[in-house]
Amino acid sequence: MICGGINPGIPLARIYSFDLEREEWRGILQGPIHDIVQTDEYDDDLDDYRTLWSEITLADLRGSLALVHYRKYQHVMDLWLLKDFDNGIWVKEYRIQIEPIFPTTEWCVKALFMIDDGRIVIHFPKTGLLFIYDPRTNTSAQVEMTRLDALAMYTGNLLSLQVGDMV
Template identity: 40%
Template sequence: MASSSLRTRPDPGSGAMHIDALYEILLRIPAKELCRLRAVCRPWRSLLSDPHFIAAHAARHPGPFIVAGHDTSCRDDGILCDIINQSGRVIKQIRSTGDGDEDEWVISAHLDFACIAKGSTRRCQLLNLATGDVFTMPEGLSEEHTPRKMEFLNYRAAVAFGKVASTGEYKLLRVIDNGVFGNPYKKLCEVFTLGCSGNARWRGKAASPDTVDMRTYSRVVIDAIVYFFLDENQDVGPRSIASFDLSTEEWRVTIRGPVNNFVGDELVDYDNLSLATLSGSLVVVHRNLDASMDLWFLMDFDNGLWVKQHTMRVNLCAQRNEFLAHPLLILNDGRIVTYIGSKGILRIYNPRTNTCTDAAELGPCIGIGLYSGNLLSLPNGAT
């Protein structure tokens, strides 16, 4: 019962009108319910898995969608991440693919993948949200860095991934340091290409000339460029931004950020600065003590030109340490979807009315990001 047969119209009175009506009804049903309907019978499974039907359904239910990642040690239902639509409704859930012997937690989500840390060794995996395939990265350091005799557990690492448009390759960047353990400071940079033929391994690359900030909201990926804030201890002026090009596998020139040490008479706390991507642009988020957020968009990388396009009220109290907020998405009507990490909610800001509306309660999330793929391709939906 493929979609092509459903769409044909044989002789009048043959039932084709009823089949077409069923097809149109199914296109309007959310993906979570359709995945359950696949279990009704073999013909329904064939229809709801047909690429033509999936494409038509995607056109009716456009993304991107929000991925809220969890730590399985904090849950008893095995849910690794929730897929949420732009109105805040959970439309799919992805269960842990492990056997339950080791904890898993989502570091970040980008494109079709969720980046997962697993077990006490914190080894890295990529979960393809569309197919359910799991790619486990090699443990240990690259061959180029192994002679350093660095204990692999005595480190902190930041992992980011992106897609190189010219080749279609997915690449991971891993930045490592062990400066928090009292040893001589070491900075390492390594790259891994997903699905490459031959001996797949981490490849050692030149480290950043400056020490980058390893925290989650201090890095972001746009296309095949990974951006990092520099470590705050190095900056004496506007906080600078380093970037790594996954296509050339080299660090680019460092640029200055848009926010000075002082805004008026207020000394900027670097903890109130973060990086985001909105509408394909690099954005510096500055959280102010008056519970507002300034969003600075990078307009010209070569000239370091920034423009403040929004100042958002988010109804939080900075004095009560509530102000952990991160913008995720600008909707077609201009509203901005923001994750309020201190409260575990999605809050939508309307710049026309300067008002906020809570859209969903997510609870505590470890990693949050966007999924731009097809919902019906998502495996292992929770019932």
């Protein structure tokens, strides 16, 4: 609907959360959109709303909810981490300059997670490229492999699976 120029009435700043253990909806979490709009000088019109909607994704960075704000034309990716769910406190932890090593034809990032040594894995679905960003050195490297259509991380223990339990 947004791509068609229709405002669906869903506020961009709201993140609806579901508690899997309790099997119930939690409160509505306010994202850092207000801070993004103020610092990046977006206008309050449908075109900027549509642009911002396509630039935002959510990710899990080592157990923390992260909001990824990727601006293709500025070649910058900001990672906001949720520090306090109850008070809705977000902190911009990383700003990744993605030019010139990253492809500039990408509109969004679909998968992003942090590995044990603190490096961040970034997947661009349109080109299928996979990159690893090291925040300690502020450098990136492309992983040499075939094109990936999708990427996910399994956090369970494969050794604990019994033959009968495998899907």
